[in-house]
Amino acid sequence: MNDSAPKGGPEGGDGEGTRAVRAGLPEPVKYEPTLPGPVFAAHFHLPGEPTGPYTYGRDENPTWTHLERAIGELEAPGQDGVETLVFASGMAAISSVLFSQLRAGDTVVLPADGYQVLPLVRAQLEAYGIEVRTAPTGDDAQLQVLDGAKLLWIESPSNPGLDVCDIRRLVEAAHARGALVAVDNTLATPLGQRPLELGADFSVASGTKQLTGHGDVLLGYVTGRAGEPMRAVRRWRKIVGAIPGPMEAWLAHRSIATLQLRVDRQSAGALAVAEALRGRPGVSALRYPGLPDDPSHKVASQQMRRYGCVVSFTLPTRARAERFLEALRLVDDATSFGGVRSTAERRGRWGGDAVPEGFIRLSVGAEDPEDLVADVLRALAESAR
Numbered sequence: 001m002n003d004s005a006p007k008g009g010p011e012g013g014d015g016e017g018t019r020a021v022r023a024g025l026p027e028p029v030k031y032e033p034t035l036p037g038p039v040f041a042a043h044f045h046l047p048g049e050p051t052g053p054y055t056y057g058r059d060e061n062p063t064w065t066h067l068e069r070a071i072g073e074l075e076a077p078g079q080d081g082v083e084t085l086v087f088a089s090g091m092a093a094i095s096s097v098l099f100s101q102l103r104a105g106d107t108v109v110l111p112a113d114g115y116q117v118l119p120l121v122r123a124q125l126e127a128y129g130i131e132v133r134t135a136p137t138g139d140d141a142q143l144q145v146l147d148g149a150k151l152l153w154i155e156s157p158s159n160p161g162l163d164v165c166d167i168r169r170l171v172e173a174a175h176a177r178g179a180l181v182a183v184d185n186t187l188a189t190p191l192g193q194r195p196l197e198l199g200a201d202f203s204v205a206s207g208t209k210q211l212t213g214h215g216d217v218l219l220g221y222v223t224g225r226a227g228e229p230m231r232a233v234r235r236w237r238k239i240v241g242a243i244p245g246p247m248e249a250w251l252a253h254r255s256i257a258t259l260q261l262r263v264d265r266q267s268a269g270a271l272a273v274a275e276a277l278r279g280r281p282g283v284s285a286l287r288y289p290g291l292p293d294d295p296s297h298k299v300a301s302q303q304m305r306r307y308g309c310v311v312s313f314t315l316p317t318r319a320r321a322e323r324f325l326e327a328l329r330l331v332d333d334a335t336s337f338g339g340v341r342s343t344a345e346r347r348g349r350w351g352g353d354a355v356p357e358g359f360i361r362l363s364v365g366a367e368d369p370e371d372l373v374a375d376v377l378r379a380l381a382e383s384a385r
């Protein structure tokens with residue numbers, strides 16, 4: 001719920017930095033910390049009738065409540081009747097929406113180029129008698145396969161290809177056919193894009209990436225308008241018990257205070273790296289939605305306020321890509337993205353994504369952009385030898 005914002009709510013302007021710093025904080029209590037510490041409880045003191053929210057630790061926890069309010073304030077500022085549920089991981093959140101909304105005989109549309117675990121999810125959905133259709137994110141191709149669908153799943157920008165679709169257009173087409181729409185908002189974060197304002201029913205994300213930003217927590221969340229679909233998601237969380245620990249929830253909330261600082265710094269760094277790589281010998285298929293000449297830029301600029309920290313490009317061969325990664329000093333060779341320390345990987349090593357052998361996904365951290373650009377260009381030159 002968003003009715004909590006106690007004080008210091010933004011006045012005039014969008015006030016996103018202010019909102020991030022104060023998001024989800026309870027009314028101040030004398031001698032208590034501003035952000036109350038994690039509440040470690042499997043059960044709560046509960047004499048008599050169980051009327052309050054906190055009864056058993058798989059259903060509710062006060063540390064989650066603060067975090068859920070914080071995320072809700074960022075995903076849907078000023079909107080009443082919006083609810084957020086936190087999960088143990090992004091996949092827990094994604095599965096909870098899919099498996100709570102779909103029944104045998106239903107049809108779901110997934111992106112063909114989405115997160116690499118989606119094909120595994122697809123196999124499980126099909127095993128339950130659900131028809132799965134896929135189409136690429138680019139050119140709004142999912143529009144072509146919407147007829148008869150119960151749920152449309154959008155991932156924009158897509159990971160790792162960084163294609164963008166027109167969310168509002170897809171939502172209108174899906175709603176006209178009676179389908180619900182979920183948007184994976186992991187790459188954009190709520191400071192990059194607010195799917196509910198674009199009409200989506202659910203904004204779903206991994207908090208493991210830039211939302212928490214330090215590479216030390218797994219987390220997921222679902223934000224949606226209060227109603228039966230969200231009640232079903234909540235029931236699913238209770239059934240599968242895919243809940244975050246109080247410590248993870250508290251760390252996530254603490255990290256959200258710096259979200260705007262991190263996202264602004266990392267987007268600026270990503271743009272600088274992308275600009276530096278543009279037109280370099282050996283670099284092809286460079287993608288960053290914030291580059292004015294990127295194929296995603298026009299649509300992205302209509303629905304995104306920040307373009308994220310991920311840059312992708314292709315080097316001529318697998319060996320060249322491996323030499324490049326090895327030569328980097330400020331960029332760790334690691335999977336995942338969104339952290340304050342830059343990471344990069346040769347995506348083809350996993351075998352799941354349809355990408356060339358030399359495809360690199362680079363996640364720009366919070367280092368000085370000029371240091372990163374220098375490191376990336378030096379490694380690129382060394383890898384050519």
Ligand SMILES: *Cc1c(COP(=O)(O)O)cnc(C)c1O
Nearest residue numbers: 089090091115159186206208219
């Ligand atoms: C990482 C990721 C997920 C899964 O999140 P986990 O927290 O690892 O379970 C889902 N969607 C996207 C776009 C991701 O990048």
